[in-house]
Structures are given as structure tokens and as C-alpha cells.
Amino acid sequence: MTIRRIDARTGIITRIAGTGDNSNPQHSGAALATSMGASSVLALADGSLLVTDSINDRVRKLTQNTPRALSISSGDQQTGATNATVAIAAKVTDAAGLPVASVAVTFTLTSGVAQIVKGTVATIADGTAAAKVTLGVSPGQVTVRAESPGLTSVTFTILVIPPLISTANGVTGLPMSNPPVTALSQNGLMQLSGQGFGAGGIVGEPFP
Numbered sequence: 001m002t003i004r005r006i007d008a009r010t011g012i013i014t015r016i017a018g019t020g021d022n023s024n025p026q027h028s029g030a031a032l033a034t035s036m037g038a039s040s041v042l043a044l045a046d047g048s049l050l051v052t053d054s055i056n057d058r059v060r061k062l063t064q065n066t067p068r069a070l071s072i073s074s075g076d077q078q079t080g081a082t083n084a085t086v087a088i089a090a091k092v093t094d095a096a097g098l099p100v101a102s103v104a105v106t107f108t109l110t111s112g113v114a115q116i117v118k119g120t121v122a123t124i125a126d127g128t129a130a131a132k133v134t135l136g137v138s139p140g141q142v143t144v145r146a147e148s149p150g151l152t153s154v155t156f157t158i159l160v161i162p163p164l165i166s167t168a169n170g171v172t173g174l175p176m177s178n179p180p181v182t183a184l185s186q187n188g189l190m191q192l193s194g195q196g197f198g199a200g201g202i203v204g205e206p207f208p
Contacts, residue, residue: 070151090146099127112142
């Protein structure tokens, strides 16, 4: 069984407790990871809930998670080509390290040339808030700050590199070879990435 919350303003229904599986009860833990058989619920003045769990013969208390820390979840120290869109994510947790949902996290560009697709995002059930960053036309470093009221902010660093350029004189563009590669040795290996390659093409034959 699960317990769900209905937002009166938006009509959105969110699961706040229970896994839907009553076969493996736990005495305590994260509400979303704890199985229970709720038969009645009492809301207290402090916002917590008392739940009678008739299947597991106990009364449970659900307390609201209080955000205590903001950390980087993914996307830091990544590399992207100019004009590309990359993803970053921050995570909000409580004092016990458990994820906190529905917390607003704001992403702000602090240096470099880029655009944040959506600046303020609410955390989901796993505590993460994700944003997309569209990189600009100038290579270099981009930094993005994630912050939430009352929490210490974190900073993402993204390295913007030039796109791959193919010319009659070879292949250039970071992190490609410099000077450009114009020939391969016998049994040499070369990795190509991009679009528009013909099927069954032969690269670098005959070898010098």
C-alpha cells in the first residue's frame, strides 16, 4: 500500500510513502522505500502523519524531510562541443543523507558563454534537480552555480571545446591531434565520431 499527497493548487498526485509491497516490512527508514499496510492516517499540527499499519501491527510516524545539504549529483567536470546541450543535476538531502523532494533549486550561469534552459527546478523523489545547459559558440570554461534557500551552493564546471573539423589537410579540433592527422601507420587505429558517414567507407587506405 502507498500513501499519496494531492496538491490542491495543481491537482498533481505524488507518492510520499510506501512501496506497494507489504511482504517485506521495515521498522524504519526512508518513507518511499518502506513497505506498509496503512489503514488510517492522522495529520498532526507540525505536518507529520501518524499511520496505523494493520498488516505489520504497528503505528508509524511520517515526518517531513528538512533540507540540510546540497551536493552535485552529475554533470560536473564534463566536456561539450560548442552549441551542444549538456545535462547537470544537483541533489538535496536531509541530516540523515536521505533525499528531499519538492525543493526548489536554482541554476545560474556564473562564467563563460552558455544558456540555462530552465533556471529553477524542483527536486524529484530521489532528491535530484536536473537542468540543461546550452553551450555557446566560444570555447573555454563555463561555470554554473546551483543554490537553494538556506543551503550552501555548489558549482559545476564545463569545458567547451571546438567542434571536429575535417579538411583536405587532415582532422583538427580538440581533443583531436595537433598538428592534424593526415596519415596512419600500418595497422594504426583511428576513431571517428559525428554524422554523415557513408556505410562501408574505408578510411586511410592505402597506408603509406
